Amino acid sequence: MKEFKGRIVTPGTCSAEAVVTHEGFNTLASLQKALQFGDKTAKVNDQNNTELYGKPIAGKALCLPQTIGSTTGGLVLYCACKMERNPKCMLFGNRIDSLACAGAVLASVWSDAKMPVIDELGQEFLDYVKDGMKITVQEDGTVIAD
């Protein structure tokens, strides 16, 4: 078990199972198919992300360095939140990027979704956390990986 302290982008607490990628998470490429064709588990459809391809991320603790790709990214994430197909929380190793941040802020201001988003957890976090670990997010931005 290990604790990591990050910066709160959107607040909240939760517990969820970790799904981890060390590559950039391409929001549009990953989620468009799931949103379009009724996949409530939100299986990742990004052919370039070999760690996540085919894995469901809805309700999981998505651990990632950052998101990449098309600038539809934020609205795709916002739609996923409104449609309840979003990760339970998003935990960034790096500082959050502008697209993921837009999605998190839009969901926070314009929807009832509660998706804690923590960034700057560091490379050590991404090195430590593994698929299937239990993740707990605390109110002060502490993330416990077990």
Next chain:
Amino acid sequence: MELTVEQKAILNGEKGETLAKVMKTLVMYGEAFDASKMVPVTSDYNHLVTSFGLGVMDPVYELMDTLLKEGVSSSQKFTVDPRPLDPNVPSGFLQNLVFKRFMYNKQEFYEKQLQKLGLLEKDAFTCTCYMSEVGNRPNYGDVLSWSESSAVVYANSVLGARCNRNSGIIDIMGSIVGYVPYFGLLTDEGRKADWIIRIETSKKPEAQLLGSAIGMKVMEDVPYVIGLDRWLGNELNEEACTYLKDFGAATASNGAVGLYHIDGLTPEAKKLGKKLIKENAKEYVITDETLQEVYDNYPIIWKDKDAKPKLCFMGCPHMSLQQLKDWTDVIEENLNRYDNPQVLIPTVFTAAPAVIKEFKKTEYYPRLEKTGIILSYICPLMYMNNPLCAKMPVITSSNKLRTYTTSRYYTDEEIVMQLCKGDR
């Protein structure tokens, strides 16, 4: 973040609850990046990424409706990304049913929303809004609230405008309040390069491959590219701009690049030179081998890897007028060389409606028609994103299309050989 009296008044709801929520969104967005203030948007027009009336994107249309009902509209007119449908593009009965009934069943509704919000003109749908024929071309130093990754990277790098990689919805919100948070690529510091990229190839590198290699390496960082002016020259002429359009789109989609500098060519690199490079910038050397390795590592996710291609898409981002002319020459010449009257794979070239209009006035248009190639304003990416098209073996020389769909990437030269000679 320090706000002016006017900005504070909007945030406090003095101009209505909806406008207050719009301002709150932008302030929260800026605060996540330690923005010190909000600055005025100075470009003539905005550009939005959301062009598609996808039934499942209901939350977006609901939000737009909320804005319209409250009488909120954009202070700037705007262009939008390409439409997802065009009857000119080949599609079967089942595809048409899926497209119109299930996927883009909100297209008409959404286009009406866009017109009410401030669409520049009814056909202002393209990802290359900066083409002179389209007319949404910001000036050097303009502050933008644009989205569309390929347009943002072009505006920042080639035109010297200032824009962050804004997401859809955030784009229109900047236009509504007339301000954007001051951080990242809007600041002098944020425009400095974290990487030096040295081009040491033996020939002019394929734009789409080079962009892909750099994007995957630097991710969201700013690269300063040295040695590319050897191949592109030192003037931003039509040829160089077209190259940079395709190169930039690949850096933005294969990574998350919002700005690049090309030594001796792009405006800030010409003005400030190597002063743009941060201390301790990392280095990446690109050789012929690097590009070959990047190419060889693209996953091929066709079920039958040896399948005969059923469709070829060219023009993601949309082609320029010159590109359409050049491709007409190349295709015509190679069809003659290999003694084929028309292209051997159904092929679609895509460009902005305004560019197509101009192209149709030239003598090239009937020549292109003769080759069997279809000209369309469609967004290939949106066309491809459904289970029916996803199973189709589609080829392209667009690295953006490869990234987001099941299409398979080939270099321009390989595409020509497949279309004109029948090479596989």
